[in-house]
Every structure is written in structure tokens, then in C-alpha cells.
Amino acid sequence: MSAERPFRIARASTSSRIGLGLVGLLFLLLAAAPWWAGRQDLRLLAEIYAYIALASLWNLLAGYAGLVSVGQQAFVGLGGYALFALALFGGVGPLWTIPLAGLIGALVAVPVALLVFRLRGAYFAIGTWVVAEVFRLLASQISSLGGGSGTSLPAAVVTSIAATRHAREQLIYWVALGLLVLVLGAVVLLLRSRHGLALAAVRDDEVAAGSCGVEVGRAKLLVYVLAAGGAAMLGALIFLQKLRISPDAAFSVNDWTAVVIFIAVIGGLGRVEGPIIGTLVYFLLRETLAPYGSLYLLVLGVVAIAVMLFARQGIWGAIADRTGWHLFPLERRVILPARSSSAGIGRPAADPHRAHSFALAGLIGGAALVMAGAQAAADRMADGKGPWAACRGPESCCGSPAQPDHAAMVQGRLRPDSDPAARGVLEPPPPQSPSSCGGHARACRSPNEPG
Amino acid sequence: MNTNNQRITRRSVMAAGWASTLAAPALGQGANRPIRIGHVSPRTGPLAAFGEADAFVQEGILRAIGQGIRVGNRIHPVQILSRDSQSNPSRAAEVAAELILRDRVDLITAAAAPDTVNPVSDQAEVNEVPCITTNCPWQPYFFGRRGDPQRGFEWTWHFFWGLEDVIDAFLALWSGAETNKVVGGLFPNDADGNAWGDSRLGLPPALARNGYRLIDTGRFQPFSNDFTAQISAFKAANVQIVTGNLTPPDFATFWTQAGQQGFRPKIVTIGKALLFPSAVAALGERGHGLSTEIWWTPSHPFRSGLTGQTARELAAAYTQATGRPWTQPVGYQHALFEVAIDVLKRAERLEPRAILDAIRRTDYRSIIGPVRWGSGPVKNVAKTLLVAGQWKRRPNGAFDLVVTTNATAPEIPVGGQLELLD
Numbered sequence: 027m028s029a030e031r032p033f034r035i036a037r038a039s040t041s042s043r044i045g046l047g048l049v050g051l052l053f054l055l056l057a058a059a060p061w062w063a064g065r066q067d068l069r070l071l072a073e074i075y076a077y078i079a080l081a082s083l084w085n086l087l088a089g090y091a092g093l094v095s096v097g098q099q100a101f102v103g104l105g106g107y108a109l110f111a112l113a114l115f116g117g118v119g120p121l122w123t124i125p126l127a128g129l130i131g132a133l134v135a136v137p138v139a140l141l142v143f144r145l146r147g148a149y150f151a152i153g154t155w156v157v158a159e160v161f162r163l164l165a166s167q168i169s170s171l172g173g174g175s176g177t178s179l180p181a182a183v184v185t186s187i188a189a190t191r192h193a194r195e196q197l198i199y200w201v202a203l204g205l206l207v208l209v210l211g212a213v214v215l216l217l218r219s220r221h222g223l224a225l226a227a228v229r230d231d232e233v234a235a236g237s238c239g240v241e242v243g244r245a246k247l248l249v250y251v252l253a254a255g256g257a258a259m260l261g262a263l264i265f266l267q268k269l270r271i272s273p274d275a276a277f278s279v280n281d282w283t284a285v286v287i288f289i290a291v292i293g294g295l296g297r298v299e300g301p302i303i304g305t306l307v308y309f310l311l312r313e314t315l316a317p318y319g320s321l322y323l324l325v326l327g328v329v330a331i332a333v334m335l336f337a338r339q340g341i342w343g344a345i346a347d348r349t350g351w352h353l354f355p356l357e358r359r360v361i362l363p364a365r366s367s368s369a370g371i372g373r374p375a376a377d378p379h380r381a382h383s384f385a386l387a388g389l390i391g392g393a394a395l396v397m398a399g400a401q402a403a404a405d406r407m408a409d410g411k412g413p414w415a416a417c418r419g420p421e422s423c424c425g426s427p428a429q430p431d432h433a434a435m436v437q438g439r440l441r442p443d444s445d446p447a448a449r450g451v452l453e454p455p456p457p458q459s460p461s462s463c464g465g466h467a468r469a470c471r472s473p474n475e476p477g
Numbered sequence: 478m479n480t481n482n483q484r485i486t487r488r489s490v491m492a493a494g495w496a497s498t499l500a501a502p503a504l505g506q507g508a509n510r511p512i513r514i515g516h517v518s519p520r521t522g523p524l525a526a527f528g529e530a531d532a533f534v535q536e537g538i539l540r541a542i543g544q545g546i547r548v549g550n551r552i553h554p555v556q557i558l559s560r561d562s563q564s565n566p567s568r569a570a571e572v573a574a575e576l577i578l579r580d581r582v583d584l585i586t587a588a589a590a591p592d593t594v595n596p597v598s599d600q601a602e603v604n605e606v607p608c609i610t611t612n613c614p615w616q617p618y619f620f621g622r623r624g625d626p627q628r629g630f631e632w633t634w635h636f637f638w639g640l641e642d643v644i645d646a647f648l649a650l651w652s653g654a655e656t657n658k659v660v661g662g663l664f665p666n667d668a669d670g671n672a673w674g675d676s677r678l679g680l681p682p683a684l685a686r687n688g689y690r691l692i693d694t695g696r697f698q699p700f701s702n703d704f705t706a707q708i709s710a711f712k713a714a715n716v717q718i719v720t721g722n723l724t725p726p727d728f729a730t731f732w733t734q735a736g737q738q739g740f741r742p743k744i745v746t747i748g749k750a751l752l753f754p755s756a757v758a759a760l761g762e763r764g765h766g767l768s769t770e771i772w773w774t775p776s777h778p779f780r781s782g783l784t785g786q787t788a789r790e791l792a793a794a795y796t797q798a799t800g801r802p803w804t805q806p807v808g809y810q811h812a813l814f815e816v817a818i819d820v821l822k823r824a825e826r827l828e829p830r831a832i833l834d835a836i837r838r839t840d841y842r843s844i845i846g847p848v849r850w851g852s853g854p855v856k857n858v859a860k861t862l863l864v865a866g867q868w869k870r871r872p873n874g875a876f877d878l879v880v881t882t883n884a885t886a887p888e889i890p891v892g893g894q895l896e897l898l899d
Contacts, residue, residue, distance in 0.1 A: 066579035175668030
């Protein structure tokens with residue numbers, strides 16, 4: 027073989043061999059967590075795994091396939107509702123509902139993809155959001171699952187997982203860890219396969235990839251369906267721990283998409299390691315800033331916007347560019363026997379067009395978090411008179427036709443860019459808008475409700 | 478007891494530090510471990526008005542406790558670990574789990590609407606921690622959590638009134654007035670709206686039994702901005718009484734549009750939207766004469782079993798401390814902690830089963846009236862008193878809530894007569 031080809035393709039590097047070894051060790055350590063961690067730590071770890079997995083799936087969508095979806099909460103919520111429906115009416119054991127939820131999510135994703143794939147860039151982002159809102163409204167019509175009020179998982183269903191509380195908590199923890207390994211493993215294997223090569227090509231330049239014979243549409247569909255199935259499984263797991271579901275909580279754009287975008291963007295899009303680093307940063311910020319209330323969301327938003335403006339490759343991107351480190355053997359390097367020089371083709375190209383869509387993603391996430399923070403701050407300011415006192419009659423806020431202020435925020439500031447690729451570019455929000463109008467109107471509405 | 482093996486984390490240190498600022502007088506005991514009471518309520522978000530009095534109430538309770546409370550033969554200092562639900566049920570579940578798992582509270586409490594009470598109770602039930610809640614009608618609490626009336630819950634207990642009380646109170650309110658008995662119903666698609674508009678347990682069957690005709694245009698999405706369909710239907714049927722359960726912004730929208738479209742009912746009795754003076758004051762002159770259910774006022778003839786304060790004294794102290802008018806949740810937030818302290822005082826040991834036994838045996842007179850489990854409609858619910866009344870605008874623009882009917886609870890004094898709108 028090498029006689030015919032005077033070069034070979036290397037995937038592993040020293041750093042990725044060390045990295046994989048470390049990942050393996052870490053996995054063993056985490057799998058043993060029930061013996062060294064407290065109950066709250068297990069719960070926190072399970073939550074961290076869920077966010078790493080969600081962010082990895084979103085990274086696959088946005089970072090590799092260029093699908094900047096703001097509607098992944100549609101599938102998280104779908105998975106959560108699948109858990110409740112299957113466990114309450116089908117009598118399925120709660121843990122078994124998780125793979126079934128994944129299947130349902132993947133199946134539902136196909137018709138949704140046919141619909142939203144007709145849209146591009148910013149329009150795609152808004153389109154996916156609209157789909158998620160439609161899901162939310164549909165869920166609030168299912169009266170057997172509580173309609174708009176939501177419903178609880180009876181204690182009897184939860185105790186059917188395992189007899190003792192201890193065994194139950196361990197089992198749920200291992201399922202969470204297993205799901206994370208499944209998602210990360212699937213992402214790594216996908217990227218190492220020929221589909222991965224196609225995706226890397228699509229990531230670097232969609233048009234060029236298409237001209238080289240890559241079936242761009244099919245590659246994107248594959249990723250979209252996988253991400254939806256994964257999100258639905260995670261949704262079932264998340265709501266199994268929350269024990270209660272309601273449309274607003276299940277299809278919350280802040281919890282399941284804005285935070286996930288934040289994580290993927292600050293970690294580094296288009297790299298498998300990015301979401302892991304991003305999740306650790308997010309939880310570090312959350313655990314230290316949580317006592318400061320609304321300030322916390324503002325800080326998150328500002329961090330996301332700053333990263334998008336000054337370090338578009340994210341934290342891991344900055345590290346990997348300087349050091350060449352990789353935790354996973356995903357890079358493909360051409361090794362020529364004559365000279366030992368190599369050319370990497372696994373690393374995201376600094377394509378200015380694609381960078382726009384990353385910026386779009388980061389800024390949507392950042393702006394959404396800033397909005398949420400500003401809203402919380404506005405609530406606090408209105409505290410003196412109660413939050414509803416901020417409404418001086420319907421004209422001032424609640425009854426105004428500009429209901430979907432989140433959507434209006436994105437729509438208002440999104441414009442088709444003049445560049446030939448006509449990708450949407452999001453401008454940073456004008457400084458007073460969240461507090462002057464958006465925050466004001468938000469004070470009257472549930473925090474989960476984007477409009 | 479448990480403190481030895483408790484892992485010290487940054488959060489637990491901060492939480493303890495924060496709690497100790499509240500529990501300052503209780504510190505310095507040292508010897509016996511502190512009793513931790515977890516508390517979840519909405520301090521921010523759309524339900525924030527319900528949590529407005531939290532800090533004030535907790536300070537008063539901790540002051541009244543002083544050094545601590547006696548459990549068995551030891552005096553234990555008391556810490557209240559209060560967390561914000563952000564009016565978000567997911568967040569409420571998360572902070573409740575944190576209080577249970579990380580802070581290891583002995584008893585968890587929660588208040589304000591199904592969105593806070595239900596997720597907290599669910600976590601407590603599964604994690605086997607005693608839980609006391611209030612401030613949410615019992616049907617959305619019990620049936621919203623898929624409770625089985627035969628079996629009830631094990632760990633979670635609730636005191637408040639129910640829909641049957643609201644129905645009785647509203648009917649009593651309307652009975653004295655001269656109307657055509659045609660009622661327009663406004664029920665949104667949310668926890669409260671679905672319960673109030675329920676065709677079996679809600680307002681519709683009760684109104685039919687009492688000779689009222691209900692015009693119900695169906696469940697609508699909360700935070701609607703157009704009530705034209707409802708208003709036209711009400712006008713077409715010559716509705717003279719409007720009732721339902723709305724959030725303040727929804728009611729403000731409805732009421733303004735009703736005015737613009739020339740719909741003038743004689744009585745408007747709405748749950749939830751008209752609880753807070755601020756929400757009514759925001760309606761200006763059109764707030765005058767609106768009516769609502771009343772669970773607590775300063776004129777309720779009750780006294781706290783813990784501080785000895787009367788309802789009027791508590792309301793006055795609240796206004797003096799915060800500069801705000803009294804609200805109905807002030808009394809219930811106070812009663813929630815009163816009941817929690819009473820339960821802990823009667824517990825034989827500081828462990829979940831013993832605390833649970835004490836909850837079951839509760840027979841307490843609080844600032845909102847008697848609280849006693851066992852005689853309620855289901856095992857885990859204790860019912861409290863409910864009357865109805867009307868907002869009356871003073872010439873200076875401030876509003877007073879006046880009890881106009883006490884048929885449902887004769888011990889509560891009536892403060893005035895129901896006046897018809899227009």
C-alpha cells in the first residue's frame with residue numbers, strides 16, 4: 027500500500043494518545059463516583075454530563091454541519107414528554123423510556139428537517155425556534171399530561187427504578203455517564219468515518235465540498251437527526267431527575283439552547299473538546315456567581331459576547347492553535363516519508379464566512395442570556411411594587427403587539443449581511459434595549475416564555 | 478449528628494455564612510447541631526410579589542425563636558435556608574434538590590402557586606424529606622401531582638383552601654346583588670385556569686347547580702394580548718358577572734379592552750390577578766369595585782402562636798419595616814414558618830420519621846387561623862378559611878380591600894357592602 031502511495035494519513039498524535047489515555051482514566055474515576063462522591067455531587071455531575079452531551083450535539087450541528095439551530099429545546103422537551111407519556115400511560119420503566127425517547131426524537135426530526143432545511147443561516151435559526159414554540163404550544167394542549175399546567179411523575183413510578191433510594195441514585199448517575207459516553211463516542215466515531223471527512227469539508231466550505239462530490243444535504247440531515255435523537259434521550263434523563271414537566275420548562279429556550287450555545291461557543295466550536303471545556307467554565311461560573319442573582323446571567327452573556335468578538339475559536343481553539351494539543355484522534359495529517367513535515371486537514375479553517383455563523387450563534391446565545399439577566403434585574407428593581415406593578419395598563423407592555431420580545435430582539439438586529447454568502451450577522455444589542463423595553467415587558471411574563 | 482460526615486464545600490460554607498447573618502442570635506450555641514429549614518419561594522420573576530415578604534417574615538420568626546428550639550431535651554439553633562425559585566418550576570426543583578441533598582435540611586417548606594409548590598413537593602416526596610407548603614389551592618397541588626385521594630402522599634403536606642371554597646365565597650359575594658345570573662368565565666391554559674375551569678371539579682358545575690348560566694369561550698394561552706373574542710361573546714350573551722383566574726397582566730389587558738369595546742359588567746370577581754394592591758392600583762380608577770377572594774387581612778381575628786402578634790400588628794410591622802402596604806401572602810408566609818417551628822418543637826427526635834409524625838399530629842392556631850391535618854378533603858391537605866370582598870379606591874388613589882361577605886367563614890368580620898360597577 028505504501029508502495030503505491032508515497033504518504034500515509036496519521037490520525038493519532040502524541041497529544042491525542044496521552045489525551046485518550048487521560049480520558050479513559052477520567053472515565054474510570056467518574057464511573058466510581060458513587061463510592062467517593064456525596065448525593066448532591068452525583069446530581070451535579072449528572073447535570074454536567076447532560077450539558078456536555080447537549081453542547082457536543084449542538085457543536086456537531088453548528089460547528090460541523092453549519093446548522094445554527096436555536097430550537098434544540100424542541101427535542102429536549104419532546105424527550106421529556108416522551109418519558110412522561112410512556113411511563114404514565116405505557117407503563118414503561120422510566121429508564122427504558124430513554125432509548126425510546128431517542129428513537130421518537132430521531133423520527134420526528136426527519137419531517138422537521140424537511141421543513142427547516144428550506145431555510146438558511148439566520149432564517150434557519152429562527153425557523154428552528156419557531157418549530158420549538160409550536161411543540162411547546164402543542165404540548166400545552168395535551169390535557170392528559172396536564173396541558174399548560176404540566177404534571178408530576180408519581181413517586182411510585184420513580185421508585186420502580188430500584189428499590190432503595192441509594193440504588194436509584196447510582197443507577198440514574200450511571201445512565202447519565204453512559205449517555206455522555208454514548209454521545210461523545212458517537213460524535214468521535216462519526217467524525218472519524220467518511221461522513222466525518224465530508225462534514226469537515228462542509229464545515230470548511232460548503233460550496234467547495236459540494237463541488238468535490240460531498241452530498242451536503244444528506245450529511246446535514248444525518249447530523250440533524252442524530253442531534254435530535256441525542257437531545258431527546260437527554261431530555262428524558264433530565265426530566266426523570268426533575269420529576270415534573272410543564273411546557274414552559276420542557277421547551278425553555280434559555281435552559282436548553284441559550285446556555286448550550288454559550289457552552290459550545292466559549293469552549294470552541296468545531297472541536298470535540300470545546301463543549302467539555304465550555305461546560306466546565308459554565309458550571310464554574312454558575313456555582314460561584316449563583317448567589318448574585320441576575321448579575322450572574324449578565325456576566326454569562328457578556329462573557330459569551332466577548333469571546334465571540336475577541337476569541338472566536340473559543341477557549342479550546344486558542345489552546346489548540348498555540349499548542350497543537352488534541353484529546354481525540356480526529357485530525358488527519360498527511361505524512362510524507364521524505365520529509366517528516368505534515369499538513370493538518372482536521373483543524374477548522376479560518377473561513378471568514380463560517381466565522382460569521384459562529385459569531386451569530388455566540389451572539390444569539392449571549393444576547394439571550396443578557397436578556398434573561400436584564401429581565402431578572404428588572405424584576406428585582408420592580409420589587410418595590412411587585413413585578414406586575416411595572417405594567418401601567420396593557421399599552422405600556424403586556425398588551426403591545428410586540429409580544430415576542432426575544433424573537434423581536436433577534437429579528438430586529440439580524441440583517442442579511444452584504445457579504446456574498448449572505449449569511450446573517452448579529453450585531454451586539456444596543457446597550458439600553460434590554461432594560462428600557464425588553465426587560466420591562468419581560469417582567470410581566472414567565473422567564474421561560476420567549477413569546 | 479450528621480454534621481460529622483458532611484462534606485464542606487464552598488457552597489455550604491457560603492450558605493451557612495449567609496444563613497448565619499439571619500440566624501445571628503442563634504449562633505454561639507455550638508454544642509447542638511443547628512436545625513435547617515429549607516424554604517423555596519419566588520423572589521424574582523412573574524410571581525415575585527408572593528415572595529416579597531420573605532425576608533421580613535424570616536427575620537421576625539428567627540427573632541422570636543432566639544437561642545433555638547428544644548427538641549428532645551436539647552436546644553438547637555435554627556437556620557432558615559431560603560432559595561429563589563425565579564418563578565420557574567425547573568429552577569424550583571433544582572434548588573429543592575440542592576437543599577435536600579447538599580444542605581441536608583431537616584424540613585423543607587415552599588409557598589406560592591403550583592409552579593413553586595409542586596416541584597418542591599415532588600422532590601421531597603421522592604427524597605423522603607418532610608415538606609410543608611402553602612399558598613396554592615389544594616386541587617392543583619394534589620391532582621396536579623397525580624395524587625391518589627385513597628392513598629395520598631407520604632412526606633408532603635399542604636395547608637390552604639380549595640376551589641370549592643372559592644366557588645362558595647364567590648357565590649356568597651354575588652348572591653346579594655341584583656343580576657341576570659349570566660356569568661362570563663376567563664380561564665387560561667395554565668395550572669390555575671385548568672383547575673378553575675374544570676368541567677367536573679371547577680366552577681362550571683357549581684355555577685350550573687346554583688342557577689347561573691356560564692359563558693365559557695374555552696382555555697386560552699396565558700399572556701394573550703387580545704380578548705376581543707371573549708368580550709364579544711360576553712356582550713352577545715349579556716353577561717353581567719365576569720369571573721375567572723388570570724395573571725395581573727392578562728387581567729389588565731382584558732379589562733382595558735373591555736372598556737374600549739363598551740363591555741360593562743356589574744360584577745368582576747377574579748382570582749389571582751387582584752391579590753396585590755400594586756396590581757389594582759395600576760388599573761387606576763377602573764380598579765375601583767373589582768372583587769376577589771380573600772384569604773387573609775389585618776382584620777382577621779387571629780394571633781400568631783409563636784410571636785403572639787395579632788394580624789393587625791403583623792401587617793403594621795410589615796408596612797413599617799418595608800414601607801409597603803400589606804399583602805395577603807404576608808400572613809401565609811408567616812403561618813408557614815409558624816407551623817414549621819411548631820412541628821419541629823413537637824418532634825421527638827431530629828429525624829425525618831419523627832418530624833413526619835409531628836406533622837400528622839399538628840393542631841395549631843396561627844396568624845391565618847387554625848391549621849390541622851386529618852379533617853381535610855384528602856389526607857395531606859388542611860383547609861384554611863376563605864371569604865371574598867371588594868377593592869375600594871380612596872380619594873388619594875390608594876386602594877383598600879374590604880371583606881363584603883363572610884358566609885363561608887362567619888368568624889371573619891365584614892367591612893362593607895358589595896357595590897355594583899357602573
